[in-house]
Amino acid sequence: MTSGMTGAVEEPSGAAVLRRMLGDDIVLIEREKMLPYCRDWHGDAVSSAVAVIRPRSTDQVAAAVKACRALGFSIVPQGGNTGLVLGAIPDAPERQVVLSLERMNRIRKIDADDFSAVVEAGCILSELKDAVSEKGMFFPLALGAQGSCRIGGNVSTNAGGVNVLRYGMTRELVLGLEVVLPDGSILEGLSTLRKDNRGIDLKQLFIGAEGTLGIITAVSIKLTPYPDQAATALLGLASLEDAIKLYRRARRDCCDLMSAFEFMPPLAFTLAQEAISDLPIPISTEYPAYVLMEISGSGLVDVDDLMQRFLEGVLEEGLVLDGTIAASQTQARNLWLIREGINEGQAKRGAHMRTDISVPLSQLASFVDEAERAVSEALPGAVSVSYGHVGDGNVHLNVLPPSGSTPEERIQLIYKAKSVVNEVLDRYAGSISAEHGIGRLKRPDFDARLPETSRKLLTALKHAVDPELIMNPGCQLRF
Amino acid sequence: MTSGMTGAVEEPSGAAVLRRMLGDDIVLIEREKMLPYCRDWHGDAVSSAVAVIRPRSTDQVAAAVKACRALGFSIVPQGGNTGLVLGAIPDAPERQVVLSLERMNRIRKIDADDFSAVVEAGCILSELKDAVSEKGMFFPLALGAQGSCRIGGNVSTNAGGVNVLRYGMTRELVLGLEVVLPDGSILEGLSTLRKDNRGIDLKQLFIGAEGTLGIITAVSIKLTPYPDQAATALLGLASLEDAIKLYRRARRDCCDLMSAFEFMPPLAFTLAQEAISDLPIPISTEYPAYVLMEISGSGLVDVDDLMQRFLEGVLEEGLVLDGTIAASQTQARNLWLIREGINEGQAKRGAHMRTDISVPLSQLASFVDEAERAVSEALPGAVSVSYGHVGDGNVHLNVLPPSGSTPEERIQLIYKAKSVVNEVLDRYAGSISAEHGIGRLKRPDFDARLPETSRKLLTALKHAVDPELIMNPGCQLRF
Numbered sequence: 001m002t003s004g005m006t007g008a009v010e011e012p013s014g015a016a017v018l019r020r021m022l023g024d025d026i027v028l029i030e031r032e033k034m035l036p037y038c039r040d041w042h043g044d045a046v047s048s049a050v051a052v053i054r055p056r057s058t059d060q061v062a063a064a065v066k067a068c069r070a071l072g073f074s075i076v077p078q079g080g081n082t083g084l085v086l087g088a089i090p091d092a093p094e095r096q097v098v099l100s101l102e103r104m105n106r107i108r109k110i111d112a113d114d115f116s117a118v119v120e121a122g123c124i125l126s127e128l129k130d131a132v133s134e135k136g137m138f139f140p141l142a143l144g145a146q147g148s149c150r151i152g153g154n155v156s157t158n159a160g161g162v163n164v165l166r167y168g169m170t171r172e173l174v175l176g177l178e179v180v181l182p183d184g185s186i187l188e189g190l191s192t193l194r195k196d197n198r199g200i201d202l203k204q205l206f207i208g209a210e211g212t213l214g215i216i217t218a219v220s221i222k223l224t225p226y227p228d229q230a231a232t233a234l235l236g237l238a239s240l241e242d243a244i245k246l247y248r249r250a251r252r253d254c255c256d257l258m259s260a261f262e263f264m265p266p267l268a269f270t271l272a273q274e275a276i277s278d279l280p281i282p283i284s285t286e287y288p289a290y291v292l293m294e295i296s297g298s299g300l301v302d303v304d305d306l307m308q309r310f311l312e313g314v315l316e317e318g319l320v321l322d323g324t325i326a327a328s329q330t331q332a333r334n335l336w337l338i339r340e341g342i343n344e345g346q347a348k349r350g351a352h353m354r355t356d357i358s359v360p361l362s363q364l365a366s367f368v369d370e371a372e373r374a375v376s377e378a379l380p381g382a383v384s385v386s387y388g389h390v391g392d393g394n395v396h397l398n399v400l401p402p403s404g405s406t407p408e409e410r411i412q413l414i415y416k417a418k419s420v421v422n423e424v425l426d427r428y429a430g431s432i433s434a435e436h437g438i439g440r441l442k443r444p445d446f447d448a449r450l451p452e453t454s455r456k457l458l459t460a461l462k463h464a465v466d467p468e469l470i471m472n473p474g475c476q477l478r479f
Numbered sequence: 480m481t482s483g484m485t486g487a488v489e490e491p492s493g494a495a496v497l498r499r500m501l502g503d504d505i506v507l508i509e510r511e512k513m514l515p516y517c518r519d520w521h522g523d524a525v526s527s528a529v530a531v532i533r534p535r536s537t538d539q540v541a542a543a544v545k546a547c548r549a550l551g552f553s554i555v556p557q558g559g560n561t562g563l564v565l566g567a568i569p570d571a572p573e574r575q576v577v578l579s580l581e582r583m584n585r586i587r588k589i590d591a592d593d594f595s596a597v598v599e600a601g602c603i604l605s606e607l608k609d610a611v612s613e614k615g616m617f618f619p620l621a622l623g624a625q626g627s628c629r630i631g632g633n634v635s636t637n638a639g640g641v642n643v644l645r646y647g648m649t650r651e652l653v654l655g656l657e658v659v660l661p662d663g664s665i666l667e668g669l670s671t672l673r674k675d676n677r678g679i680d681l682k683q684l685f686i687g688a689e690g691t692l693g694i695i696t697a698v699s700i701k702l703t704p705y706p707d708q709a710a711t712a713l714l715g716l717a718s719l720e721d722a723i724k725l726y727r728r729a730r731r732d733c734c735d736l737m738s739a740f741e742f743m744p745p746l747a748f749t750l751a752q753e754a755i756s757d758l759p760i761p762i763s764t765e766y767p768a769y770v771l772m773e774i775s776g777s778g779l780v781d782v783d784d785l786m787q788r789f790l791e792g793v794l795e796e797g798l799v800l801d802g803t804i805a806a807s808q809t810q811a812r813n814l815w816l817i818r819e820g821i822n823e824g825q826a827k828r829g830a831h832m833r834t835d836i837s838v839p840l841s842q843l844a845s846f847v848d849e850a851e852r853a854v855s856e857a858l859p860g861a862v863s864v865s866y867g868h869v870g871d872g873n874v875h876l877n878v879l880p881p882s883g884s885t886p887e888e889r890i891q892l893i894y895k896a897k898s899v900v901n902e903v904l905d906r907y908a909g910s911i912s913a914e915h916g917i918g919r920l921k922r923p924d925f926d927a928r929l930p931e932t933s934r935k936l937l938t939a940l941k942h943a944v945d946p947e948l949i950m951n952p953g954c955q956l957r958f
Contacts, residue, residue: 188930
């Protein structure tokens with residue numbers, strides 16, 4: 001198509017061809033416009049892409065996949081771009097296209113009588129939660145990013161959050177999926193059946209696959225009655241070990257009505273107040289360990305009474321040293337702001353090491369103890385902050401460099417801290433990713449620990465479902 | 480190896496070679512000894528096999544798989560042989576080997592502090608439940624066959640049962656799996672981590688695959704605190720529709736403490752008493768619909784009080800017409816015997832049509848109404864019995880031929896009843912298998928309804944994981 005004549009017509013770029021095939025409205029190719037889709041929200045990674053495709057329908061997604069295949073581009077699916085492991089950020093700008101689901105944000109159906117809803121992948125989680133709550137229903141997935149993350153991303157990454165101990169990971173909230181496969185065909189599985197045991201459950205493949213096997217375009221989800229009662233308490237304890245004892249006790253005493261059990265160190269208050277300056281702290285900040293606990297329910301269950309009786313018992317025994325129960329929704333919200341402020345407070349202190357670790361619950365306290373000790377021996381002056389969803393055996397053991405560290409010192413410290421923590425973690429046979437996924441950030445650590453049998457099976461699966469390897473290459477594994 | 484000489488040595492059969500390779504103790508080849516492994520417990524199907532292999536360890540399973548491959552035999556894995564869809568019964572006796580997991584029945588570990596256990600596939604479900612309850616823990620899977628079914632079979636078939644509405648299908652109770660793959664390699668995944676989000680979750684492939692992708696040899700499972708309180712009630716209602724209204728109400732009022740909600744028609748009492756002659760029926764048998772409901776919990780929750788208050792409200796409103804609450808464990812057990820007696824009572828009336836249907840909960844009443852009407856129009860004299868796990872949208876709509884029907888008449892009626900019911904089911908976009916799986920029995924019905932995209936994907940998966948197609952051929956699909 002090139003021409004040597006005067007007024008030569010330049011061969012159109014792949015991006016331009018893609019745009020012509022799919023339409024100007026669908027395809028962005030300007031670098032500045034693509035930028036928000038090509039950097040992660042921490043700002044740690046900035047990249048670019050051939051194009052950003054923003055389809056409005058499942059058929060447009062299928063057309064986009066076929067066009068990309070024809071042109072030899074690979075596809076990085078993206079939801080709200082709030083992931084923490086670079087799973088939705090391109091890393092080969094010259095041959096990758098970002099496919100954003102943000103325009104597929106309709107709620108197709110909410111059926112309160114059926115305890116289910118059908119929503120498109122681009123639905124923002126908090127909007128979905130609000131819409132179902134208007135019908136008296138509840139979608140339990142709850143995480144810090146819920147104002148911007150999108151349900152398709154939550155499903156693709158099998159997101160966790162603060163309510164996992166009662167309701168499970170996202171996987172357990174999914175009834176059905178609609179998926180555009182790497183050949184552009186559409187797997188139609190948006191059933192709302194609660195029980196459907198027709199053999200191998202294909203949707204499980206795509207949950208947690210981070211877009212490496214196909215593009216989730218819509219999801220049918222389980223709903224539960226809205227828990228219109230909640231009792232929230234902040235408790236001071238002598239140690240993480242006591243917090244785990246308390247969790248076991250609460251699992252038995254409060255049964256399946258406990259919806260959150262978060263662990264925090266005293267430093268949490270400092271960090272939260274660095275992020276939110278006028279945040280009230282309604283408890284002495286001098287205990288070695290804190291738990292933020294929530295019991296919730298609906299109907300004839302009295303969760304306030306349950307919390308009261310539970311705390312009376314454990315205070316009397318001395319397992320809990322001090323505690324405050326939120327007397328209003330505002331007070332409860334403020335307690336949660338302490339928990340949520342930890343992240344922002346750490347971010348304000350500059351680049352630091354973040355982890356997302358799980359070990360068996362019975363070994364969590366000794367793991368944290370050992371890992372924090374190893375960090376302080378190897379990196380004097382660095383500060384460990386361990387907090388998280390203790391009931392699930394999931395801890396975010398983060399390491400903050402000494403204040404005044406240079407950017408280079410921080411990078412070195414982060415690198416070193418990770419290897420120190422991972423060395424302890426491997427001895428505990430823990431997971432390097434309890435809830436955040438693998439993406440591109442954790443691929444080397446994942447790869448290094450992958451047993452040969454798992455690798456062979458993953459490779460066989462990848463080649464079976466995506467033989468041209470066009471779906472999110474570089475994410476999870478390199479094949 | 481054959482010889483024409485006097486005293487000719489006959490070429491040893493494949494079965495004999497297998498026996499020599501794996502050992503006399505491991506391999507049965509006598510027809511009578513193999514019989515119990517080659518017929519289903521209903522006695523509907525009787526077959527045979529080349530051999531029955533009964534390994535005692537994972538390594539022996541792996542060796543058996545390699546030997547079968549080398550000899551060109553395919554493998555039908557079997558647990559307790561209590562399945563209802565012929566998934567574990569050979570159908571090609573000349574080339575299939577049954578691999579029974581019955582000897583791998585050790586409990587490897589129960590860790591109450593970790594809310595987990597690790598058990599071998601051949602553990603009998605009730606023995607496992609008893610063992611964990613001795614440590615104050617509870618494994619929620621509960622089904623009629625629990626005295627003989629084995630956990631590996633439960634996982635392979637993703638078994639359901641009466642507690643699904645609170646605890647989920649077996650899939651949701653599994654933390655990890657050890658699987659012998661079709662090439663004889665061992666996928667080691669017996670982690671007890673509650674949260675582990677390292678990408679694609681390989682274990683999901685094998686749950687519900689009914690042994691078509693590999694052999695589950697051990698399982699790590701979630702435990703919960705033992706619910707030492709239970710309130711059980713039998714309620715009389717005006718209709719199935721009211722039962723579903725009651726379910727919705729109970730979900731809200733009793734929150735996550737409701738553990739069972741079973742629907743039965745008045746005929747249930749007759750059938751149960753035909754099976755268990757002196758079974759007490761503590762309620763008038765003249766209501767059109769009955770619900771057996773259980774609330775359970777541990778610790779500080781008062782489930783008796785909750786049941787009392789719930790029933791007071793719904794009786795006052797007229798949603799429930801009559802009810803009895805079990806005053807003792809014996810009374811509760813007797814109420815459950817009514818529910819469990821339905822199956823045996825039907826069996827005593829001779830061959831009949833059984834289904835395992837799910838439809839969206841909001842359409843269950845109209846589905847049952849329509850399907851029962853269609854049956855009575857098409858098959859005058861036949862009796863429909865619809866009962867089951869209504870809270871999950873799961874109904875067993877069975878059809879009993881008129882008494883005095885000949886075996887041939889029964890076969891014809893079963894065939895006709897199935898097509899009448901399935902015709903209605905397809906209009907409701909329901910599932911032909913809510914909890915029993917596909918096996919060989921439902922393969923034709925599954926196959927006929929399988930969308931092309933799903934078929935392509937299942938075929939690609941099968942060839943990727945089991946390229947020689949040796950695992951349970953004929954089960955779920957023919958490839």
